[in-house]
Every structure is written in structure tokens, then in C-alpha cells.
Amino acid sequence: DxxxxxxxxxxxxxxxxxxxxxxxxxxxxxxxxxxxxxxxxxxxxxxxxxxxxxxxxxxxxxxxxxxxxxxxxxxxxxxxxxxxxxxxxxxxxxLPEFFGGAWGKIKASSDEAFRRLLARFFDFYSTHLFNPHWGEQVKIGSDNTLEISMVCQGLDPRQAPQIWAPFFAWVKAAPADFSATNELGARATPARHWWDIEGNPSMIQDKRPGAAPGHGWWKGDQGQVGAFLRGYDSLWLPATLLQGEQRQRLVDALFAGSRYKQIGLHFNKGLAGAPADVIAAALDTATSPALTEAFALAIIADGEGAAYPGMARAGVDLDAARRDARAIDRATAELSRVAPGAGSYVSESNFFNPRWQQAYWGEHYPRLQTIKRKYDPDGLFIVHNGVGSEDWSADGFTRLA
Ligand SMILES: Cc1cc2nc3c(=O)[nH]c(=O)nc-3n(C[C@H](O)[C@H](O)[C@H](O)COP(=O)(O)OP(=O)(O)OC[C@H]3O[C@@H](n4cnc5c(N)ncnc54)[C@H](O)[C@@H]3O)c2cc1C
Structure with a gap:
């Protein structure tokens, strides 16, 4: 709306x-x-x-x-x-005149080729995409795939494909090492129609009875509709990992982590590379300042299709769910090696994060506690791993401290 x-x-x-x-x-x-x-x-x-x-x-x-x-x-x-x-x-x-994006999926034929692909991508990212224009994500797969679903703002229909041309050419020049399993491309279109629902091939219109005509969701988000999560974690990756020799450490960690689970890098959820006024405005919020030093939020998650109470479906495979949850922990641990003490995004994070105060809010946490005591001294508003919740039982009904 x-x-x-x-x-x-x-x-x-x-x-x-x-x-x-x-x-x-x-x-x-x-x-x-x-x-x-x-x-x-x-x-x-x-x-x-x-x-x-x-x-x-x-x-x-x-x-x-x-x-x-x-x-x-x-x-x-x-x-x-x-x-x-x-x-x-x-x-x-x-409103910028154009929004756009780049897409495609590249499969490497060996582990060695995949490492090279990742190294090349992060060279390309650091020099051409690490700026206010580019956001959204790439997925680094356990099957040695790099899936690109990036978006851009403020670049015209000529600029967006031009920026990606050298990277796509590099991939296509080595057919023995890399194959495009989904077509590679980039384009920009008038921004005013980005959120059109009707006639937009990227959107699914909400056709339920009574739904407003302008309601719908991105096709790429279909898998999230009603999903049952088996595990979830996120880490803000500092932009220092893009610099010099650190870049190779980043590639090694992403390769190692992706052996356990697919890793999504959401470049729009880390503000390093943003304009100075955007950084200043973010620093004037309660979110951990780590957000402004991160080039991306890494999200590692897995789940299965919709599971509503009362819905006819096969039961949840608990053994598989636990295996997945452990794999997510292992992938996260690999990234933590290069981003020790990394922050995490409060609304896309690990339900069981043991250091959630520091991860979500960093040095802002004591100030948040003071404000909480002032406006809600009796703890009317308590949520799981929310500010002040450490003073309450897990169900939020009994004060412990
Ligand atoms: C499928 C999916 C996609 C997502 N995509 C993104 C994304 O693209 N970007 C992103 O940043 N995050 C994303 N998130 C996380 C999302 O931002 C949070 O879940 C966010 O809280 C959703 O806002 P909401 O208003 O729908 O809140 P709800 O999910 O309704 O509520 C979240 C929390 O906020 C509280 N709350 C809700 N309304 C109010 C209110 N009026 N006053 C006070 N408290 C209130 C609720 O009590 C609850 O604790 C996604 C989550 C899901 C499940």
C-alpha cells in the first residue's frame, strides 16, 4: 500500500x-x-x-x-x-528515474573453479558494485553455484548492463570451468512501475477473495510464504573483508561455509558504501553501529514449505530439521572466523543467539535498557530477546530480576 x-x-x-x-x-x-x-x-x-x-x-x-x-x-x-x-x-x-537489476546463475565445474569464481566476483563487486546503486543479493551454493539477484537504482538502461558486461564476459570465456545455468543479464526500467502488480512478470498478484488489486509479492519470495524454518542465522560482514588480502580470507570463509549450507549475501542490508548522510542517519538509530561498517548481511537459513496448524501435509521430519539446523550453525561458524563478534539483524536472526543484546544493538544496549525502564517500568511489553527480556521468564510472564 x-x-x-x-x-x-x-x-x-x-x-x-x-x-x-x-x-x-x-x-x-x-x-x-x-x-x-x-x-x-x-x-x-x-x-x-x-x-x-x-x-x-x-x-x-x-x-x-x-x-x-x-x-x-x-x-x-x-x-x-x-x-x-x-x-x-x-x-x-x-524517485530515481530508473530501477533495475542483474540476474543469473553460474555453476563452476570444480571446487577450484568455484573459488576462482568467488574471488573474481568479489574483485568485481569491490570495484563496480560497492556503492549506493547496488543492493539485494547473491547466493553461494553448496553445489558450487553463484546465483545473482541484484537490484540497482539510479542507473540508466545503458549503464546497468555495461557495468556487468566484463564480469559476464569473463564467465563466458571459460566454458570448461563455468556454465550459466540461468541466463545472465542486467537491465534498468522506469522506477515508477517497479511495484506494479498487474502485468509485472516479477510479481504474483494476491488473488484471494477480497484482496486489494494492488496487493501481491515478488515471485522470488514465493518460497517464504508460510515457510517452516529449520534454522536461521545472520551476520554483518565488515567491509574491511573486501580490502587487499582480506578479500581472499572472505572467499575462503564463504567457500568453507557454503560446504555446509547455502549462504545469502544481502548487500542492501549492510550500509558500508552508502552516502555519508545515510550512514549518519543510521548511526542516529538504535540498531548496532556494526550495520554501518558492514558491506552485507550474510543470511544462512533453511526450511520447508508452508505448515499452518490444521493444514493437511506430511509431518515435519525432525531428524532432517536438526541436521539442517546443525549445518546452519557450522556454516555460521566458518563466517564467524573472519567476522568474530559479528552483529546480527534483529528481525532476521537466530532465535537462540546467546549474545543477542550485543549482536542486535552493540554499544547501544545500555541506553536502550535505560529508556525501557523509563517508559515500561513494569514490563508490559516483553518479547523474546527484546530489550529488557533478560529480566523475565521465557514466556514473559514472570519477573526474574
Ligand atoms: C517473509 C519475510 C520477509 C521479510 N523481508 C524483510 C525485508 O525485506 N527487509 C527487512 O528489513 N526485513 C524483512 N523481514 C523481517 C521484517 O522486517 C520483520 O519481521 C518486521 O518486524 C515486519 O514488520 P511488520 O510490521 O510486518 O511486523 P510484525 O511481523 O507484525 O511484528 C513484528 C514485531 O513488531 C511488533 N509490532 C508490530 N506492529 C507494531 C506496532 N504498531 N507497534 C509496536 N510494535 C509493533 C510486533 O508485536 C512484533 O513483536 C522479513 C520477514 C519475513 C517473515
Missing amino acids: LYQAVTNQAGRYVQGGGCTSVGVAGLIHSGGFGSFSKGFGTAASGLLEAEVVTADGRALIVNACTNPDLFWAIKGGGGGSWGVMTRVTLRTHA
């Missing part, structure tokens, strides 16, 4: 989520990323003002001048911990 109103109808840009199923209030509390966050920042940093009903029943206006502490806390301090957000005012930006 937000994209339809702001972009399709008004011709402006607003920072919402990448997946169209993501709401607004939870996204702002998460920090929150869209496909173009490397250019426009997080959803939290786009918040100008909100109305929040706090634990004592008051409806407070929060902004940079009025209740600035609560304003800061709801910008990335985690959903369900501060009050009920009932109204928001978000910053909008001029």
Missing part, C-alpha cells in the same frame, strides 16, 4: 521493506531494509515522527524534539518492546 501510494501514485520514494509482505511499524522497530537501502538508508532512519501508546496508556508524540529518547529507541530497538505505534510520518525522497 505504501509503495503504491508513494511511488506509483505520487512519484516519490519511501524506505519500506524489500519483501512486500513486510509491514511498516515492525519494520521501523527492526531497523528495516529495502532493496535500495544502500542508497536511501534504513526504514528506521526514514522515521520523522510517530504516535506511540505507552505502557501507562498515554498516546505520545515522539520525534527528534519531543520524547527524543523514545523516538530513538523505536528506530531499530525491536518490535513489541516500547508501546503500540499508532501513526507514523516517514521521509520521502526524489
